[in-house]
Amino acid sequence: MAEKTFAGLGVCDEICEAVRKMGYKHxxxxxxxxxxxxxxxxxxxxxxxxxxxxxxxxxxxVIQQLLDDPQPFFALAMSPTRxxxxxxxxxxxAIGSLIGLRTAVLVGGLDMVSQAIALSKKPHxxxxxxxxVADHLANTKGFHLxxxxxxxxxxxxRLLSMDFEKQINLILTQIPKERNTFLFSATMTSxxxxxxxxxxKDPVKIEINTKYKTVDALVQNxxxxxxxxxxxxxxxxLTQFVGHKTIIFTTTCAQSQKLAxxxxxxxxxxxxxxxxxxxxxxLTALNKFKNGERQILIATDVASRGLDIPAVELVINFxxxxxxxxxxxxxxxxxxxxxxxRALTMVTQYDIEVLQKIESLIGQKLVEYKxxxxxxxxxxxxxxxxxxRLATMEM
Ligand code: AMP
Numbered sequence: 001m002a003e004k005t006f007a008g009l010g011v012c013d014e015i016c017e018a019v020r021k022m023g024y025k026h027x028x029x030x031x032x033x034x035x036x037x038x039x040x041x042x043x044x045x046x047x048x049x050x051x052x053x054x055x056x057x058x059x060x061x062v063i064q065q066l067l068d069d070p071q072p073f074f075a076l077a078m079s080p081t082r083x084x085x086x087x088x089x090x091x092x093x094a095i096g097s098l099i100g101l102r103t104a105v106l107v108g109g110l111d112m113v114s115q116a117i118a119l120s121k122k123p124h125x126x127x128x129x130x131x132x133v134a135d136h137l138a139n140t141k142g143f144h145l146x147x148x149x150x151x152x153x154x155x156x157x158r159l160l161s162m163d164f165e166k167q168i169n170l171i172l173t174q175i176p177k178e179r180n181t182f183l184f185s186a187t188m189t190s191x192x193x194x195x196x197x198x199x200x201k202d203p204v205k206i207e208i209n210t211k212y213k214t215v216d217a218l219v220q221n222x223x224x225x226x227x228x229x230x231x232x233x234x235x236x237x238l239t240q241f242v243g244h245k246t247i248i249f250t251t252t253c254a255q256s257q258k259l260a261x262x263x264x265x266x267x268x269x270x271x272x273x274x275x276x277x278x279x280x281x282x283l284t285a286l287n288k289f290k291n292g293e294r295q296i297l298i299a300t301d302v303a304s305r306g307l308d309i310p311a312v313e314l315v316i317n318f319x320x321x322x323x324x325x326x327x328x329x330x331x332x333x334x335x336x337x338x339x340x341x342r343a344l345t346m347v348t349q350y351d352i353e354v355l356q357k358i359e360s361l362i363g364q365k366l367v368e369y370k371x372x373x374x375x376x377x378x379x380x381x382x383x384x385x386x387x388x389r390l391a392t393m394e395m
Contacts, residue, residue, distance in 0.1 A: 009035040012064055018095050019056065028053030030208045031060070038182065039064060043203040045196055046184045050084075050308070051332055052208050054154070055091045058182045062125065062150045063096045070099065072122035073143075075150035076175070078130050078168070080158040082107040082279055083286065087308055088154065089127045101125065106132045109279035116140045130159065130167040137174055148175045151199065156185040156192050165191070172199055218335035219342045221369035222355060227348035229377075231262060232384045234318055236377035237344060238268060238296065244313040245289075248298045249330050251319040254395075256298045259318065261391035263296065266383065270296035301326050309333060317345040320354050324361040344369055 003026045006016045030048045037044055038061035048054045062075045079085050089103040104118035106128030136143055181200050185192050225233045250256040253274040260272035271285035271294045289297040312334040321327050334341025347355050359365050
């Protein structure tokens with residue numbers, strides 16, 4: 001069967017041109033399956049993960065409608081994290097660049113006043129976390145959503161598991177009943193079903209089955225090492241993969257901070273993002289990594305879901321994630337959009353059961369990483385111990 005085209009799905013010329021410029025040659029599966037409905041004013045519920053192209057899937061119909069009828073506060077997209085909200089806004093602006101589409105991002109941890117100023121400029125699309133959107137609805141003069149045309153829930157399962165239910169229900173009472181709603185979720189939970197009943201009208205259900213499968217272009221290995229030499233082996237791996245765009249995942253904020261200090265003491269160009277940093281710091285770090293100023297990003301699971309960072313070549317699980325699904329999300333940061341990538345998981349004597357749980361979730365045995373010369377690695381011990389001592393003092 002011939003591959004579908006955006007034009008063939010009913011996408012207008014202006015948007016076809018915009019997505020072509022963004023390098024989208026063909027619609028992704030979720031786009032191909034949802035656009036015929038969403039462009040015809042149907043509500044949809046899409047079971048799809050980040051990486052499937054779902055952002056464009058919901059942005060395109062909104063922008064196409066906006067072309068006909070430009071007006072402020074046209075769409076509201078809600079997403080669980082600040083970083084995802086920023087990413088969504090960026091995609092709306094890129095696809096809507098031809099009409100000068102304006103967005104406002106309303107997320108916690110950033111200044112309410114500057115967000116209120118952004119709202120006063122009458123953006124077409126608002127992207128935010130439910131808490132902050134509700135906050136502005138209650139407190140920002142002149143801001144209302146009485147004419148909203150599109151409501152989008154992104155990662156609804158996560159929105160609901162983060163206790164945003166109350167704010168979501170409040171927002172639902174303040175927007176028109178006549179509207180279109182798109183609900184995207186990685187999993188179907190009973191809370192998502194409840195939200196579906198409360199907010200969607202006769203939705204078309206589209207399921208893109210990428211569930212807990214890692215892609216074939218991803219090489220996945222584990223490295224079995226004694227816990228006490230973890231930092232040393234990490235440094236050794238980084239010297240082996242020098243020049244690779246790398247994300248290192250840790251379990252705790254403190255660990256991510258400490259690793260960042262250790263690596264900086266050893267002259268690696270590393271930045272760090274975790275939930276304890278202020279939002280502005282997180283975005284700065286992320287941008288430095290995205291634009292290549294820094295080759296190494298150290299992150300907690302805050303960053304493991306959804307972040308779209310182009311061309312990550314290597315993911316290192318410094319701490320193996322105890323929640324197996326986090327493994328899939330973490331390694332999904334590489335080998336994206338047809339590129340190849342590698343994931344290395346550091347496994348210590350305490351982690352074997354966790355590794356087995358991950359293997360059973362992804363239905364695949366990880367292969368041991370063979371190019372690890374322990375003798376060469378352990379030569380680094382003294383300098384890593386010293387860098388660690390300094391890092392502990394700095395903390
Ligand atoms: P998402 O699932 O929305 O986070 O999208 C994941 C990545 O795929 C983003 O970098 C998008 O820019 C990209 N993308 C979305 N649609 C397409 C497409 N049709 N062709 C190629 N890349 C796409």
